[in-house]
Amino acid sequence: MNCPLWKKLLLLAATALVTVSSACGVAESSNSVGVIGVWTEGEEAAFNQVKRRFEEKTGIKVRYQGTRAVEQVLAADVQQGAAPDIAVLSSPGLLADYARRHEIKPLDFLEKKAESFYGRQWVNLQRLGTGKLYSVAVKADLKSAIWYRPSSVPGPKPTTWQQLVALAAGPGTPWCLGLASPPTSGFPGTDWIEDILLHSAGPEIYRQWAGGTLPWTSDPVRQAFRDWGTLVVRPGGIQGGAPAALLTDFRDSARPLFTDPPGCRMEHQGSFAMGSYQNMHLRTPTGPHPQPGTDYDFFPFPGSGASEVSADLAAMFADTPQARQFLDFLVSPEAQQIWAGNPNASAFSAGAAVAKDVYPDPVKRKVADTLTAGKPVCFDASDLMPATMTGAFYRAILEYTADPTQLDTLLNRLDDTRKGIPREEWLNVPCGQ
Structure with missing residues (x-):
């Protein structure tokens, strides 16, 4: 029996641990x-x-x-x-x-x-x-950023979810996506869900969800997954399709953005992505490095609410x-x-x-x-959650990407995990205040 791609990523994560010798060797200077x-x-x-x-x-x-x-x-x-x-x-x-x-x-x-x-x-x-x-x-x-190549996405940038959907429906593959990041594979997908929920349901609903009081089976969370599925995790939505997204390192996911013609037009990624862009090349593997403002830029995640x-x-x-x-x-x-x-x-x-x-x-x-x-700013929800919940969230992203039809099963499983975590392990951190 073939091993699903999301399971292969979990195996990679398990082997990514390294040991250290901090307890061994000579004593350090005081x-x-x-x-x-x-x-x-x-x-x-x-x-x-x-x-x-x-x-x-x-x-x-x-x-x-x-x-x-x-x-x-x-x-x-x-x-x-x-x-x-x-x-x-x-x-x-x-x-x-x-x-x-x-x-x-x-x-x-x-x-x-x-x-x-x-x-x-x-x-x-x-x-x-x-x-x-x-x-x-x-x-x-900054996590609430959508990166693009100005020559591939001309004109006004979307300020609403409907405008983003319309932009993604244009010619060419809209999205770059890489979910591999051992031992945290799946996290770029959690950022998508978080941004959609924050900008559609607002900071208070987001805070409740990050703090463990809003069920994963609630309508706002379910709709965030569905919206991501409709916009990104759909046939033709991702460069290389879902199998490529599951196996592509998040630091390499934007390479098709800079080919000629571009293999994808946009990427949702934190501002740390700029470090990866600076090491990529335009048009060919030996071409010039992309320049900020000219070859790549970002627009805020559309919708109201905090970043x-x-x-x-x-x-x-x-x-x-x-x-x-x-x-x-x-x-x-x-x-x-x-x-x-x-x-x-x-x-x-x-x-x-x-x-x-x-x-x-x-x-x-x-x-x-x-x-x-x-x-207003809100901290990354998966970073706020207890480690058990965060790990389950990462795995659910990988499974959903591989097969979006299992959403109900995944959300029920995530909510069972939430219910099993003691209340004192959840954080109540202000959001947008």
Whole structure:
């Protein structure tokens, strides 16, 4: 019997875990701080600029480990009693779980600085549904963005769902989509569902759903899946069809956008996609790199309501003077402008104090304006959910993409998962406030 593609992706995810030797080897200098995060390749190179500046200023050595399987590696380290001083995760739900177990420390010493730097909305997100500051957003991303090649999508851009449907019905394959991302395969599809729900049902319904009080079988959630199916997961909707989407790495999904003629016209992706676009080529595998504003741009997800955002959140597992100093540095215009000004990194700050002219191109400045203009924002729902729910959501996206006719079965299964999670594991985080 053939193994379904979504199951193959889950097997890939299971083998993607890596082990670490943080508990072994020689002891590190006491004048150092250990950090684990998700940044690899170009993002790690950009972060290295930040940490070098900190080391120059303080003499404190930053020992960084980057891995795509950061959640799994961190869990193993914590279980072995070898947690890093600081961990950077994109999941407030997971960090809240560590906070409930008293494994991360409240950042009381940063409270006033964070409120001044980020503003009320972002600080509320960083409190993880508690009354205390437990994390700080080192870098942020805009999720409510649809990317396109200006030459392929001329004219006014859609501002309503009906206009987006009409645009997608035009000539050519409308959508680029890649769902593979071991060990989190499926997440680009969850972003679609979240954006549709947020912009159709509004921030309050979105908050209830992300917080576990709105059933997956409710009409708004069911309609979000149906709308995604009608717009994207349909014959002719995706470059290469559903099998290609299931096996294509999300970082490679937009390559057909830049071929001649384009293999697809649009991609729904977070602002971190700019980092992948910069490494692609126009027309041929050896052609010039796409230029922001000329070869790619984005328009906001159509509809009313807040923008969906995400962030890499730094939390403190060991309360040391070195860890405090490093976190204090990260929450500063100096540190975050190093990220923002790097032309090879798609890094954005949630702090309004970061000068917009530090961003090297107009598309990045447009993203930064959206993140910091004080407009309503809501955090990525799958990142807010308990890990068990998030994993089930990822799997459901893969199964739905492979066979949309099983929607009712999938939603019932997701709601059974929701009901089985203790109430205290869900976060009640403000949305659009």
